[in-house]
Amino acid sequence: MIAKPALLHPADYLDPGLHAAEQAGIFARHWQFVGFAEELAEPGRFLTRQIAGEPVLVINMDGDLRAFRNVCTHRFARLKVAEAGQDSGLRCPYHGWAYDREGVPLGIPGNADCFGLDRAAKQGLALKRFALDRIGRLIFVRIAAEGPSLADAVAPHGELLQRLSDGFGPAFSQVAQPWAADWKIGIENVLEVYHVDAVHPESFRSVVDGSWRVEYQRPHSIGHAGMRAEALRWWEGVGKRLGLLAVPGLDHYVHLHLFPNLAIGITAGRLISVQTYEPTGPGRFTLRYRLCLALGGKQGAARTAVENHLTALNETLLGEDRAIAAEVQIGTASADRPALLGANEDRLMQFHQTLLALKNTHRLASGTPPSHPADEERQENRI
Ligand code: FES
Ligand SMILES: [Fe+2]
Incomplete structure (x- = not known):
């Protein structure tokens, strides 16, 4: 029989003591x-x-x-x-x-x-x-x-970050919004595209084609999603019209997760969404995101119209994610076993493994009694 990997327990998304332990054991130690x-x-x-x-x-x-x-x-x-x-x-x-x-x-x-x-x-x-x-x-x-240097902490992605820094301009849209969900639920939501058909039927679904490939560089990972032909054509046209210099090597939709809480979505080498998931308490976090276009071109009405369109699209799809994340947080309070993760959610498994490994390294542990004290095995799996 194949052993099931250990996964986070629902209590790991709710517990005030664990929230404090994560702040000290993860967020104080990692570059933010x-x-x-x-x-x-x-x-x-x-x-x-x-x-x-x-x-x-x-x-x-x-x-x-x-x-x-x-x-x-x-x-x-x-x-x-x-x-x-x-x-x-x-x-x-x-x-x-x-x-x-x-x-x-x-x-x-x-x-x-x-x-x-x-x-x-x-x-x-x-x-x-x-x-x-x-x-x-x-x-x-x-x-x-x-702690480790920044270069070591983000390895092997320092070169990609430098390329993004060199190839994209300042943010044209910048938002900080509270989410009624644990930061891990926010991260997990962007580690898969399985939810896109159901949650984003009109928004993100019009951008990506449903294909998905992941590369792992523990504790980080990169997801590659194919883009729909119409979306690629739209970006080709907009790129030409605005004079955007597409950053090479970043075709389609690329999603970088730098552990613990930085996520960068790169669309057609011409748009980045830089997102941080900042815990503000047990079961809540602030999502901060910035949208930036590739360098090149001039300011003007056409560019403003594209920026407004992208801002609105991003608001819509993040609103959809924010609503479902709040529902998951509520549902998690009633769950009594780890989630069931499919092969298309393997990036979440790695995220869980990283968090569980940190438990062993830094002895992250809750300061409050577990929600289900009778279940010793669950305790084992808690970070
Ligand atoms: S000068 Fe800062 S608290 Fe008094
Ligand atoms: Fe989403």
Whole structure:
């Protein structure tokens, strides 16, 4: 008899204790994509993110990109509240402590009279700094102080990421939306095209032809879907009309999953959708996606019309995925065994295997009692 691979248990998608363990054991340890360099192009430009429970500020300090804990070391006000913006410097909104490029509070109003902090004491009050690295225009942050380099972490896909960085322009559409589902349900949804006929009969089904091939590079993977002839013709026409320079070697629809939560869909070498699935609690995450066209061509009415069309199509198909993901989350609460995965869902099996292996390596475990304490075997399979 063929042994069935161990799979995640439904409780793994619901448990608050496991959510906390994943934040510490997965999201703090892995490089997280935070945005494109052009979003941080000038001094003072910043992004804020929540990574593994840490409020993170990514900011251009006099031309250098830095990642700090987004919390003032005086009385812990958040330094920046907006998700993105530009300020003249890094100054706390509460009492006005001003931080230098190293995150040291050199400007403290009333310091001599009230605190008497010398330079060494101020250095002791520096903002916590996180690792930041980039591949081309793609900026990543890692919360854990130690870990593999970004190049090692994304291998063997560093060259592909560089090609995407070089070949595609800035985002013409950028959205962050809450999903009522565990981040793993969001990822699993994009690891197969089995659901396309049922969930996207009018939207994504008009793009892909149903064929599917997967290449594995543990813990990452790439899916290749054939595109329908009409969709390819549409992209040929649009590409010519707008002067887009198709990125070679990326025909049809290519879907890269970089573990744990970065997914990039590439359509006909001319469109990318860069998606991050950011856990915000047990059973919920924020999907952040950016759409970018290949370089080339000029701005103008024709291009705006194409961008609007692609934005609307993307909104429709993600709305369809978002609705079904919420239903899966609800249903998962009543399930008492792992899902049944077919051969066309083998990419999910690898995802489960990676998560279960992390359990063994990092001893990821729930801090709360399991939902079904009687079932010891289920416990075995929980990450
Ligand atoms: S909390 Fe930031 S200056 Fe007081
Ligand atoms: Fe989908």
